[in-house]
Amino acid sequence: MIYVIGFLAQVFFSARILLQWFLSERAKKVISPAIFWQLSIVGAYLLFVYGWLRDDFAIILGQIISYYIYIWNLDKKHQWKKLPVIIRTLLLLTPVVAILYMLKDAGIFVDQFFRNEKIPLWLLVYGSMGQIIFTLRFVYQWIYSKRKDESLLPIGFWVISLFGSLIIVSYAIYRSDPVLILGQSTGLIAYSRNIYLSKRAGD
Incomplete structure (x- = not known):
């Protein structure tokens, strides 16, 4: 059941990338369609639940x-x-409630996530680093878009995506996590292609 939630989340994430890629190829430039963000929210919601059920702080952090x-x-x-x-x-309150719930007993939270016997500390740090890098692409995208006053997906977003995704895939392989492997692997080609489209368009 846990994997079903995770795979469903990855279906939404993969769909957003594939749709964005398809629409960008058709437009012959990188675009930021509304459907990309709609699917992102649904996928994040589900993956957050998956990470919680898997006791995996690295996944939760990214969402x-x-x-x-x-x-x-x-x-x-x-x-x-x-x-x-x-x-x-x-949608606005769920993450806040979830964070408050996690922090209501900090000791249990630390035991569950940072002293998790299933995940060595070094691997947790490595996975978290990948998620932080992968997530920073959206911070970068937000700052860039805020300056332009419109929702855009600049080339830097795709470069960070590619780098972060490679770390997460290696983390997932080590953890034997088919959900993360599948979800991240499908994006690698799309990230590379968006970098190409951005360069071709002179972005």
Whole structure:
């Protein structure tokens, strides 16, 4: 059941990349479609649950940081306010509630995630580093887009994506995590192709 949630999350993440790639190829330039951000939110929500069930802090960390950037981009695409208020409220509050829940007993939290016998500390640090790098692409994208006052996916986003993804794939291989392996591997070609499209367009 846990893997089903994880695979479903990766389906959404893979779909967002494939759709973005397809639409960019058709436009002959890198674009940032609203569907990319909609699928991102759903995937992040599911992967957050998966990470929690797997006692994997590295996965959780990556989702918490980028989650609100997805919402910001949806708002820039004028799609956020089209959602019912109850859905928006749920999406906004769930991560906050989850974080508060995790921190209500810091000792148990540390035991569950940082002293996890299933994951050696060095591997947890390595996996977390990959997730941080991978997540920083959205921080970079947000800063870049904020300056341009529109939702964009610049070349730096794809370079960071490629680098972070390679770390996460190696982490996933070591952990024998088919969800992460599948999810990250499918993106490698799309990241490379978007870098090519960005360079060709002179971005």
